[in-house]
Amino acid sequence: xxxxxxxxxxxxxxxxxxxxxxxxxxxxxxxxxxxxxxxxxxxxxxxxxxxxxxxxxxxxxxxxxxxxxxxxxxxxxxxxxxxxxxxxxxxxxxxxxxxxxxxxxxxxxxxxxxxx
Numbered sequence: 001x002x003x004x005x006x007x008x009x010x011x012x013x014x015x016x017x018x019x020x021x022x023x024x025x026x027x028x029x030x031x032x033x034x035x036x037x038x039x040x041x042x043x044x045x046x047x048x049x050x051x052x053x054x055x056x057x058x059x060x061x062x063x064x065x066x067x068x069x070x071x072x073x074x075x076x077x078x079x080x081x082x083x084x085x086x087x088x089x090x091x092x093x094x095x096x097x098x099x100x101x102x103x104x105x106x107x108x109x110x111x112x113x114x115x116x
Contacts, residue, residue, distance in 0.1 A: 039107035045092035070105035
């Protein structure tokens with residue numbers, strides 16, 4: 001029975017790792033939003049094309065698929081605004097599970113050399 005439990009646990013860990021795929025590095029525990037919660041949740045962080053992001057003096061603006069703009073201020077460096085570990089742009093948008101909840105931009109990852 002113990003070996004069955006261990007095998008099942010191993011399968012669960014492997015499934016979780018696969019679920020994050022290319023964004024697994026974001027979910028390693030060291031990246032957190034300004035609220036102190038991990039960047040990833042059930043929705044996960046998603047790789048986006050660079051045209052969804054715009055650098056301004058205030059910070060990085062991100063535009064969702066629905067056309068909703070979010071600002072990640074420069075003041076949130078290392079608490080929501082990070083350098084990507086690869087050459088891609090990533091955004092983590094959290095949507096609470098209760099009616100009327102507004103989505104929140106939890107984290108943005110900027111490719112190396114493209115931040116300010």
